[in-house]
Amino acid sequence: MRQWLILGAASAFLSVAAGAFGAHALRARLAPDLLTIFETGARYHMYHSLGLLAIGLLSQLRPSPLLNGAGWAMLAGILLFSGSLYALALSGVRALGAITPLGGVGFLVGWLLFALAAWRQPV
DSSP, X not given: OHHHHHHHHHHHHHHHHHHHIIXXXXXXXXXXXXXXXXXXXXXXXXXXXXXXXXXXXXXHHSOOHXXXXXXXXHHHHXXXXXXXXXXXXXXXXXXXXXXXXXXXXXXHHHHHHHXXXXXXXXX
């Protein structure tokens, strides 16, 4: 399950890059409400990148299909939640916000599967 460590680290890198881009390149270009939306995407991107790293670390100790499912759910959440917020902020197309809750569901499923995996196979 080394893949979750690699994906988590790559995702964290992209989250930091997005945050820096928002703070430096977009601050003067976006309306404050759109900048807040972009920053929310970057924040949740980082939270769930750390989740992917935790999944990767726990998978090294106790491999589990539940952990693998948690990783895929969190990755889908990052793409749908943060990706839709980035796209909304950069394009101004508010309809993209309809995708965001699907990513939130991915995050919830990911954390639930993570908890189930930890409960079933204590370290």
